Amino acid sequence: MYQPKPLPLVNRALPTNNVSLVVLAFIGLNIFYNLYSISFDMKYLFVSADRAGLAFVANLQYLYTFSQLKTNLSNG
Numbered sequence: 838m839y840q841p842k843p844l845p846l847v848n849r850a851l852p853t854n855n856v857s858l859v860v861l862a863f864i865g866l867n868i869f870y871n872l873y874s875i876s877f878d879m880k881y882l883f884v885s886a887d888r889a890g891l892a893f894v895a896n897l898q899y900l901y902t903f904s905q906l907k908t909n910l911s912n913g
Contacts, residue, residue, distance in 0.1 A: 856903060863899060867892045 843850045851857070871888045875881065 852903070860903065863896060867896065 852860075870892055871885060875885055875888075
């Protein structure tokens, strides 16, 4: 599978393509979840904020898991 070259500015390798696709799928799912069936009146603005907060808290475990994929903790 094709893997792009490291980013020149930060000199770090990109994650694998599978991890990138899963992260993009979660971002798309979160955007859909936040915008599904919302009235865009100013009096319902808190609904969008509540949904964004719930999505953030629900996805913290995935954020931690994906951040540990490339980290080697045994070299401490």
